[in-house]
Amino acid sequence: MLYPVNELFETIQGEGLYTGVPAIFLRLQGCPVGCPWCDTQHTWSKTAENAVDFGEVIAKTGPDERYGELSAAAILEQIQHLGFTAKHIVITGGEPCMYDLRPLAEVFEPLGYQLQIETSGTFEVLTSDATWVTVSPKVDMPGGYPVLASAMQRANELKYPIAMEKHIEAFDALLAEKPAKANAVICLQPISQRPRATELAIKVCRERNWRLSVQLHKYLAIE
Numbered sequence: 001m002l003y004p005v006n007e008l009f010e011t012i013q014g015e016g017l018y019t020g021v022p023a024i025f026l027r028l029q030g031c032p033v034g035c036p037w038c039d040t041q042h043t044w045s046k047t048a049e050n051a052v053d054f055g056e057v058i059a060k061t062g063p064d065e066r067y068g069e070l071s072a073a074a075i076l077e078q079i080q081h082l083g084f085t086a087k088h089i090v091i092t093g094g095e096p097c098m099y100d101l102r103p104l105a106e107v108f109e110p111l112g113y114q115l116q117i118e119t120s121g122t123f124e125v126l127t128s129d130a131t132w133v134t135v136s137p138k139v140d141m142p143g144g145y146p147v148l149a150s151a152m153q154r155a156n157e158l159k160y161p162i163a164m165e166k167h168i169e170a171f172d173a174l175l176a177e178k179p180a181k182a183n184a185v186i187c188l189q190p191i192s193q194r195p196r197a198t199e200l201a202i203k204v205c206r207e208r209n210w211r212l213s214v215q216l217h218k219y220l221a222i223e
């Protein structure tokens with residue numbers, strides 16, 4: 001299994017329950033979902049022309065569509081070669097669940113790494129039981145969501161992006177129709193640091209005892 005790696009870097013997790021935790025980010029290329037406010041649009045298109053040597057991926061100075069194809073073992077080698085010391089690995093994208101992530105868990109978990117997946121819940125989640133799965137549900141996208149119900153059940157954490165009151169209503173409707181696990185952590189994430197979105201998220205989190213996820217890395221201007 002080869003994974004299309006758009007980025008591999010070490011930083012601080014800026015979102016969700018694990019905010020503040022040093023983490024290695026593995027960003028996979030490809031996403032068909034098309035959220036209009038997506039902050040990683042350079043990961044959407046996966047074309048053969050953009051497949052490059054991994055050296056080019058590591059030398060990137062800004063976001064672009066190039067990716068290198070690496071096996072789980074080769075990703076481990078790169079992480080060791082780069083000298084990353086974090087033991088938490090966030091697999092994101094793009095949409096990482098377009099790919100079978102179990103070979104990554106097989107390589108990394110025996111070495112003591114905690115895996116976390118950031119997914120939209122639009123593809124079946126194929127990973128180990130020990131993986132922390134963060135589902136950021138996408139409900140307004142065309143095409144239906146045949147696997148969203150099972151993703152909601154698998155989610156250790158739900159992280160819902162919001163900007164307006166109608167998004168809270170949509171999230172309530174989703175939770176009623178496709179329930180989450182009883183102990184799932186629920187976070188609201190303001191879209192693009194918009195002040196009104198942040199104000200609304202703070203208000204609703206206080207009312208509901210949900211967590212606020214502000215994309216700390218954007219305030220800190222780090223990766």
Ligand SMILES: C[S@@+](CC[C@H](N)C(=O)[O-])C[C@H]1O[C@@H](n2cnc3c(N)ncnc32)[C@H](O)[C@@H]1O
Binds near residue numbers: 093
């Ligand atoms: C870029 S996505 C990649 C993983 C996966 N495709 C997903 O949507 O969960 C990572 C996280 O960023 C969130 N996100 C993307 N663009 C955002 C924005 N402009 N403001 C707030 N959150 C955003 C997504 O909802 C998701 O929780």
Ligand SMILES: Nc1nc2[nH]cc(C(=O)O)c2c(=O)[nH]1
Binds near residue numbers: 012014092093118222
């Ligand atoms: N620091 C940092 N934290 C993040 N948490 C989720 C991210 C993502 O793009 O999925 C992300 C990211 O891009 N950077």
Ligand code: SF4
Binds near residue numbers: 031033035041
């Ligand atoms: S599902 Fe994730 S990567 Fe895909 S467009 Fe939406 S936010 Fe971006």
Ligand SMILES: [Mg+2]
Binds near residue numbers: 040
């Ligand atoms: Mg990001």
